[in-house]
Amino acid sequence: MTRFWPNAHALVTGAGSGIGAATAIALAKAGVRVSLAGRRIEVLQATAASLGDHVGAVVAIDVTDPAAVTKGIAQIEAAAGSIDILVNNAGKAGSAPFDKTDAALWADMLASNLSSVFLVTQAVLPGMAKRGRGRVINVASTAGLTGYAYVSAYVAAKHGVVGLTRSLALEYARRGVTVNAVCPGYTDTPLVAEAAANIVAKTGRSEAEARAALAKVNPMQRLVTPEEVADAVLWLASEGAASINGQAVAIAGGEVFTG
16 A cells, blocks of 8 residues: 655645646545646646545746746645645647747757756745655656657757756755656547647648557557656655655656666
């Protein structure tokens, strides 16, 4: 049985859909009080409706804005208490050939996928260290472990998330806090739906053919499910994972290997 600290409180960013929503639901089912953050309050409230009595705070935050993060974390902790578990899931994907990747796309990918992790973690991690307990789980991607064509800015950002994870794991190892990353392959989420739509628009293939092309990357020949990623996060957030630190766990059916 997965064990958590008594009255554990988790914050999940990007919790309105996909991996974030699945993770919030999994944590709540395990008895953890869960607060939700993201840009759109209406989708966060939809996730909150699935959490039963384990809802903490529900706060709309632009996790790329330092002032908004500081204010939002203060609101969450005032309403629901100190944060013991942080799941940095918020992010977005954008694609373009490298020679057509402009400064705006580059900046957006780094802000949404890397700077957001830095900002939220910096707002939460010192409190964890002071209390002597905490879990930080960053949702990266197989793009943080290998390279993919036509998504150079996204790949660079996700590599940054993995690097930040490893650095913080060492820095906080003696303070009762672990920092790990999960690296999903193509997962059946709205982001993959957008990727499939882009393939349809650019190649004329059907949606089914586009989704099959994405699934083909996985040796299991299928998309990962959000619930599979959530289960990995649940374990890393538990007391039983106390010696797991600085790891980037691939959830991709054998697409990439870590060691």
